[in-house]
Structures are given as C-alpha cells and as structure tokens.
Amino acid sequence: MLDDIVAYKKHETESKEKQLTISQLKQQIKKARSPRNFKHALSGANISLIAEVKKKSPSKGILKENFNHLEIAKLYQKAGVSAISVLGDEHFFAGSSEIVRSIASNSDISVPVMFKDFIASEYQLYEARASNADAVLLIVRILDQNTLKDLIAKTHELGMSALVETFDESDVKRALEAGAEIIGINNRDLDTFKTDFEKTRRLMELIPDNIITVSESGIHTREDVLFMESLGFNAMLIGESIICQEDIPGKISEIMMD
Numbered sequence: 001m002l003d004d005i006v007a008y009k010k011h012e013t014e015s016k017e018k019q020l021t022i023s024q025l026k027q028q029i030k031k032a033r034s035p036r037n038f039k040h041a042l043s044g045a046n047i048s049l050i051a052e053v054k055k056k057s058p059s060k061g062i063l064k065e066n067f068n069h070l071e072i073a074k075l076y077q078k079a080g081v082s083a084i085s086v087l088g089d090e091h092f093f094a095g096s097s098e099i100v101r102s103i104a105s106n107s108d109i110s111v112p113v114m115f116k117d118f119i120a121s122e123y124q125l126y127e128a129r130a131s132n133a134d135a136v137l138l139i140v141r142i143l144d145q146n147t148l149k150d151l152i153a154k155t156h157e158l159g160m161s162a163l164v165e166t167f168d169e170s171d172v173k174r175a176l177e178a179g180a181e182i183i184g185i186n187n188r189d190l191d192t193f194k195t196d197f198e199k200t201r202r203l204m205e206l207i208p209d210n211i212i213t214v215s216e217s218g219i220h221t222r223e224d225v226l227f228m229e230s231l232g233f234n235a236m237l238i239g240e241s242i243i244c245q246e247d248i249p250g251k252i253s254e255i256m257m258d
C-alpha cells in the first residue's frame, strides 16, 4: 500500500512542479500569514487533540457524505481542539492543498493547521507553507535517512513544525537521530491496516521526555484516550471516530471530558 502511494506521489509532484515552480511557491510564501506554533499548541498540561479533516480513507472509502471540509474544521475549532490536521492528498484521501489553504486562511480558525500528505520532497514543504500550513507530517518509513534529516531541517527553516511519524523501533531511532522534535507513533500499520496499542506502549519507552509525542490512528473511546494519557503522550491525532459521528462536538467532549 505505502509503496503504491509513494510511487504515485513522486509522479504527481513532478507534474505539479511543471505547472507551479518552487520559485513561484516562494513568491506565494512571502504573502502567506506567519506560521503558528504547532509544537507549543501540543505542550499543555493535559493531553491535546489534533482533529483530522479526512473525507476518505484507502481502507474504508468515503467516511461521510455531504462533507464540507471548512465547516468540519470550524466545528473542531469551536470544540476547543489544539490543532487541526488536513489531508493535502487528493488521490487516496480526497483532500487537496486548496482545502488546506481554505481552512488555514479562514478567519474563524486560529489553531495551527497541519498539512498531511506523503511528503518525499522539498517541493511539498513549499506547497504546504504556501497553503498557510503551520506543520507537516513526515513519514520516516518512506524516506531515506539523509532526506529525512534535510526535510526536517527545511521544515524548521520555513518556520513550520514536523510531526515525524514512526511505526517501529528502527523508525523511532531514525527520527531521533534526524533531529525530530515531535514524534508520532502510528497505532495503525499502513500495510495491514491493523491497530496495535501494545506496540505503541513499547515504542513510547524509547522516546526521551523532551520530545513531544503524538499517538496516531484508531483512537475511538474515552478509555483509549485514558490509555494514551497513561502512556504519557502529549497529544493524539484522531480522524475517523470523530468524523463519522452526527454530533461532532458531542463526540469530542465525550472522549476529552475537559
């Protein structure tokens, strides 16, 4: 699955670059709003929620009909989430950089916005910042070590934060070695789509206290949230279990119970 996505993305980025060059993106970035502090937004005393605007997933297909990305983001903001993750990927998740831009530029949204895509080149970082994004997701498994290091450094240079996503021990070691300041542990294996919280517990032990940690995927209930809190996570990234509800603010207050 991941391999297919990465191959597709490489192609897609090459053709995007023909239509809109990096120097044109740099011009757009000059006019972008200044970045909000994503890392700081996740550093509160209680576990934080990054809520994801996700219309479609490769395993489940369309998650909700009549999906209005911006309206959902506004509901998240009102419900008091710490940050919003928006899918920049069109082909697999029915997102886009225009959708990221519409949310990250809207005057009702004041929390940091993360551009969520399968990032493999600098071009996509410029694309994210030109869309007014404040953070990006970098998936260790799809990057070689030098590229990972370069992309983390470039993300910081552009004033954004990088959520560096890991699946196993070797990913966590590589993320630390590459200078990650925020590490995500994906509870779901992107090849098998299985969720494994025990693996998450093991990986969490490898991460030093000065790193901000995010538990990603497959979190559904108040009990799941309490479990992640007991492991010491700073934040959680949740999409499906919130999106699929009729009453989105109700579901958020049920699981966060602040």
Ligand SMILES: O=P(O)(O)OC[C@@H](O)[C@@H](O)c1c[nH]c2ccccc12
Pocket: 052, 054, 165, 186, 190, 216, 217, 218, 219, 237, 238, 239, 240, 241
């Ligand atoms: O919708 P969920 O199960 O709450 O998961 C959200 C998020 O963690 C998930 O969309 C995700 C995290 N990392 C990814 C990488 C690729 C695709 C998807 C993801």
